[in-house]
Amino acid sequence: MTTAQLVSEIKRKKSFLCIGLDVDLNKIPxxxxxxxxxxxxxxxxxxxxxxxxxVAYKPNTAxxxxxxxxxxxxxxxxxxxxxKNYPEIFTIADAKRGDIGNTSTMYAKAFFEDLAFDSVTxxxxxxxxxxxxxxxxxxxxxxxxxxxxxxxxxxxxxxxVNDKELYKEVLETSKNWTNSENLMYVVGxxxxxxxxxxxxxIPNSFLLVxxxxxxxxxxxxxxxxxxxxxxxxxxxxxxxxxxxSNDVCFANAAAKKAQELQLxxxxxLKRY
Amino acid sequence: MTTAQLVSEIKRKKSFLCIGLDVDLNKIPxxxxxxxxxxxxxxxxxxxxxxxxxVAYKPNTAxxxxxxxxxxxxxxxxxxxxxKNYPEIFTIADAKRGDIGNTSTMYAKAFFEDLAFDSVTxxxxxxxxxxxxxxxxxxxxxxxxxxxxxxxxxxxxxxxVNDKELYKEVLETSKNWTNSENLMYVVGxxxxxxxxxxxxxIPNSFLLVxxxxxxxxxxxxxxxxxxxxxxxxxxxxxxxxxxxSNDVCFANAAAKKAQELQLxxxxxLKRY
Numbered sequence: 001m002t003t004a005q006l007v008s009e010i011k012r013k014k015s016f017l018c019i020g021l022d023v024d025l026n027k028i029p030x031x032x033x034x035x036x037x038x039x040x041x042x043x044x045x046x047x048x049x050x051x052x053x054x055v056a057y058k059p060n061t062a063x064x065x066x067x068x069x070x071x072x073x074x075x076x077x078x079x080x081x082x083x084k085n086y087p088e089i090f091t092i093a094d095a096k097r098g099d100i101g102n103t104s105t106m107y108a109k110a111f112f113e114d115l116a117f118d119s120v121t122x123x124x125x126x127x128x129x130x131x132x133x134x135x136x137x138x139x140x141x142x143x144x145x146x147x148x149x150x151x152x153x154x155x156x157x158x159x160x161v162n163d164k165e166l167y168k169e170v171l172e173t174s175k176n177w178t179n180s181e182n183l184m185y186v187v188g189x190x191x192x193x194x195x196x197x198x199x200x201x202i203p204n205s206f207l208l209v210x211x212x213x214x215x216x217x218x219x220x221x222x223x224x225x226x227x228x229x230x231x232x233x234x235x236x237x238x239x240x241x242x243x244x245s246n247d248v249c250f251a252n253a254a255a256k257k258a259q260e261l262q263l264x265x266x267x268x269l270k271r272y
Numbered sequence: 273m274t275t276a277q278l279v280s281e282i283k284r285k286k287s288f289l290c291i292g293l294d295v296d297l298n299k300i301p302x303x304x305x306x307x308x309x310x311x312x313x314x315x316x317x318x319x320x321x322x323x324x325x326x327v328a329y330k331p332n333t334a335x336x337x338x339x340x341x342x343x344x345x346x347x348x349x350x351x352x353x354x355x356k357n358y359p360e361i362f363t364i365a366d367a368k369r370g371d372i373g374n375t376s377t378m379y380a381k382a383f384f385e386d387l388a389f390d391s392v393t394x395x396x397x398x399x400x401x402x403x404x405x406x407x408x409x410x411x412x413x414x415x416x417x418x419x420x421x422x423x424x425x426x427x428x429x430x431x432x433v434n435d436k437e438l439y440k441e442v443l444e445t446s447k448n449w450t451n452s453e454n455l456m457y458v459v460g461x462x463x464x465x466x467x468x469x470x471x472x473x474i475p476n477s478f479l480l481v482x483x484x485x486x487x488x489x490x491x492x493x494x495x496x497x498x499x500x501x502x503x504x505x506x507x508x509x510x511x512x513x514x515x516x517s518n519d520v521c522f523a524n525a526a527a528k529k530a531q532e533l534q535l536x537x538x539x540x541l542k543r544y
Contacts, residue, residue: 060371062369062375062376062378062382063375063378065378066381066382068348068387069344076341097334097368099332100424101422103332106296106332106334110334110338110343114337114338114340115340123398124397125395125396126368126395126420126422126424126429127422127424127426127427127428127429128424129424130422145397149372150373150401150402152399152403156441156442156445157397159433159434161431161433161438162431162432169428169431
């Protein structure tokens, strides 16, 4: 999917919501455990109930890998279901990969070709030659970790390097990598006030923003400081939506929570 | 496996060799492609021919994920084969994972419980709460990326933070994390002269050292600057061993290359 198509979908749906599909068998409605593939059954119900309210889904691969082969099969079924039934949806493999050159190419093939995701999250620690292999894939997007939403972000990401915080050095440096137009960035909502400075460095790049809701971030602040001319924001919510209820009406409850966020986003899209 | 058991195996085998199982179907002997599971058939042959010459195997998960479900099954078969037939071998999932707290716990379960590896490589960018969940597993080891062997290591890892290079900040900071005795570190052989300073910070920790051979690192230099009182080194070689030949005698050729390295290691173990 191109960035222009993503922006067009955001305007059509009046939403820049991304729903995180972080499926934990201990948290899903227990009646689903009788299903042949409970993880996929859960995802399918959530997707069918919420696809018109969001523009992206983001399975975090950890939750699938933890269940071994069955988990990987559920991930494959989920991405195939999305690509077949809702091709207008932007799909994100939240995998936080990153390795040396030829190995990064293998990861890129895993997520862009074998699983046919539109994008994958990648860690920057190993530098340019660990990220550029992902950037060579046309109409695929690499979402680089910049400033994450957890407490550990302050261990290294905000330390000063070359008179600026490390995450800003990551933003600055990565702008010069080959095919950097295929980069997006992870920036946590819990540090919304940092977004203004981030926009000075990358005025137009899309930001994937976790941490609204469960982790305490505020949607209005994120939009105030982070919205760009082409919106430039994907706000992720996982637990707050998918675990809104664990009774038989869980998918409706998820849709209700998603709609609350979509309506707030509609207001923000009018404001800017 | 405990660190003491690993050291004991190193002394018994007179080897601190780790063999990287980075299986690329384009590079393995073509007669194996007729097998039901060519990746596992290749690994099994390599393992059976080399297990007495090395103390560790390190599959890089990228190479398995790139083949989807079949790749993941081959990885599972490989680790099960190792654990059943060669339980004295230290196993490393070279996955370079790292995510926020509850998600890192899922990754830890994937590699330590579901796949039953002894260790996993983890990226430090997201800080303490992304790594500590891995450290809670008893007799399991978390191998943190410090200074990698690729060119991109100079993009961020060697930049100055708090008057020292970022990778040294990672070493210093991680020493204070809970259960830090379960940490090991990735330090590339291509920067062997950095090892003396690294040993000032972490005198006893085990180092996983890639980059000997194909990437230009020198075994003697690594030992000179990096060997600790309890050896403290695992030297990885992947392509140089497993792709030594691609005819029907490929496993013997791999064993020959592994033995060359083991004999050099035997000399180094006597020297220090």
